[in-house]
Amino acid sequence: MTTPRLKVSQRSRPSEELAADRRAASWRLRLGVAAVVMALGYLVPSAVGSVSTMTVLFNGIVLGLMALSVGFLLNTLGWVTFGAAAFSGGAAYIFGILCVSHGTAVLPSAISAVLVATVASLLIGLIFVRSKALVFTILTLALGQMVLQLVSLDSLSNTTGGSNGLVVNYHGSFLGLSSAALAKPGQFWYVAWTLVMLAVIAVIIISTSRLGRLLRGIRENEPRLQHSGYDTYWPKVLAFGFAGLLGAVAGVLQAMSIAFVSTDLLTFGASGTAIVAALIGGYRSPYGPVIGGVLLTYGENFFGSSGNLFLYTGIGIVVVLVAFPGGIADLAGMLWRLGVTRVRARPAGGR
């Protein structure tokens, strides 16, 4: 009985190795591309002269980072979260409260805020990821509203500032940037861009890793993976925790740059905007949400006075979801793959 099995495995090994080689090659290619994009990004502040454009770009990539957290869950697990603001806004508030009420310096405040929000996200993940996709969405919706209510409580308004929000006064400097420099998007850009690109690279690494394949497997058919002996619980918890980490970093960056936190950061609309950015840019690519964040922020700025942005983004979402479920980046990816498969298909066809 062992002989046929041996034969099968011998025959399948070369193709498996081939697949592994191809994966490794594409992995190196994607990391190389990311490194080039990252390097080019550092040239942006010197290339862009106007402060207003720089502000749009800065806010865009920060929103993009939040959208990346939403898009990551959507892409790997097929989960929609309407509670992204709970982690980004929550971390922003922790940062603000540490700075204001406890007089903690900027850097330790920022690091603790991200840590607390990430740990919270892991702990919440322990409970939430047991649910199916639709129930998960409702749970995140409830979580988002709960955090908003918590911050708005009258009894906590001495700490949180209630509906007036909280003006954040900095103590000390952040990686050599004074509080005045943090308010200038041209100077803060380098830190934000580094963090955003690190997040993009982390998403690339995770999605090409074993964990990423497991997560996609869970998205496609969780019971089957369970029957095959895979643990599906911890990968989901890790994914949720990772999404919380990305959201937390985005929230703290935002709070730092405008030196102000308010309940606007925690609303249903704030979570919705992150989803919109991920959908507009395309959540299947790690760059998509970041592009979407910049496009949306640009649109907000461009349509500012007439306020028609949400009319167009609404139409955009409906059209994109109805016609191309993967967004702009997916469209580009589709065209790219079409080209690549054509080139690859030629020798195979000649055989």
Next chain:
Amino acid sequence: MLSILNALTLAALYTLLSAGLALIFGLRNVMNFAHGALYMVGAYLGYSVGQAIGFWPALVIVPLVMAAFGAVLEYGLLRPLAKRSVLEMALITYGLSLIIGQVIIEVYGGNTRPLNPPAGLGGSASIFGVHYPTYRLLIIGIGLGAVFGVFAWLRWTRTGLFVRAVSRDRDTARMAGVDTRRLGVLVVCLSTAFAGIAGVLAGPYVAVQPGMGDSIIVISLLIIALGGLGSIGGAIGASAVFAAAATFGAQYLTDVSALLPYILVIAVLIVRPQGLGGMRQGS
């Protein structure tokens, strides 16, 4: 007593909206994120029609207009996309809510429109020994009346039986010969008409303004999740829970009780994903 009546007023609005949401979810398997926007459209239409010919005609005309809007929604969006996943439809209807919200701002501007209760209902009535605004009693009456009407329709009529059957198990119901497409139109129209009634009633009660849909859609979605997606009875019960927590909690307990409904929703969904009154497993 006063807070019970306040809770009932709020519960009446919540049930009107969440019953509509539950119906649409049961029949069409759509988490309609645009429902809050439809409610807002109802409120603005109620404002316009109310200014032009009066509150009472508005209470009849607006639901009819909204029912027509529901038919457009059904034929234009829900039916062609019937094969899409429930999450995709949630996102699409969310996009739709952004469009509707912006169109309203285009037409009416972003200002709050104050609205007075109709003539004769501006005063207060004495009920159970307390003086209570008459208009709010009207909300309670119409809101709860309409919802219990639907409840009775579902419970004791043949069509209602079909709707319940489809909500519970679409495929089996279709195999048994239920025309789900015709029921779909009926239910979507009913659902949007209810959003219209809620909007018209809410006009003089809360301010008519562009953000009114956003704040109530989240609560309504959580209500139907707590009550059991697709369950009307569950939606009525869960509305009462949310309304009670919003009115009693702040008055008799600390304001931390504002968090209670959310904690309850999370706890219930974890222990019983199908909600309190749900029969179908959430998918």
